[in-house]
Amino acid sequence: MTAATPFGLSQIGQIFVRARDLDRAVRCYRDTLGMPFLFQVPRMAFFQCGATTVMLGIPETGELDHAASLIYYLVPDIALAHTTLRGRGVEFITEPHLVHRAPDYELWLADFRDTEGNVLALMDRKPRS
Numbered sequence: 001m002t003a004a005t006p007f008g009l010s011q012i013g014q015i016f017v018r019a020r021d022l023d024r025a026v027r028c029y030r031d032t033l034g035m036p037f038l039f040q041v042p043r044m045a046f047f048q049c050g051a052t053t054v055m056l057g058i059p060e061t062g063e064l065d066h067a068a069s070l071i072y073y074l075v076p077d078i079a080l081a082h083t084t085l086r087g088r089g090v091e092f093i094t095e096p097h098l099v100h101r102a103p104d105y106e107l108w109l110a111d112f113r114d115t116e117g118n119v120l121a122l123m124d125r126k127p128r129s
Contacts, residue, residue, distance in 0.1 A: 078124035
């Protein structure tokens with residue numbers, strides 16, 4: 001970084017998602033959501049999600065024992081992802097729905113909860129014709 005290039009955060013390396021029952025959460029993320037499992041150590045499990053690592057963990061302090069921030073998983077076909085996850089037992093809070101029309105795409109979302117009560121979402125940027 002040079003003086004001409006101002007500092008700015010531009011990449012997420014890892015996201016912590018609270019788990020109360022780590023083995024149950026691992027089954028949810030690996031088997032139900034289909035995320036690539038990396039490894040598990042006591043109190044933590046790691047998954048690859050594109051360039052980002054998702055770490056499921058048992059909170060070490062009370063201030064970390066809360067539901068995760070909403071994580072939006074970008075999918076190429078929200079209808080197919082929704083149908084697949086529903087078939088695996090995922091209960092959706094909202095069905096896939098249009099939330100925004102941009103000049104070149106439509107933004108669709110569908111919210112659901114993981115086994116630990118965290119709200120997650122599917123996100124699809126459908127190209128406009």
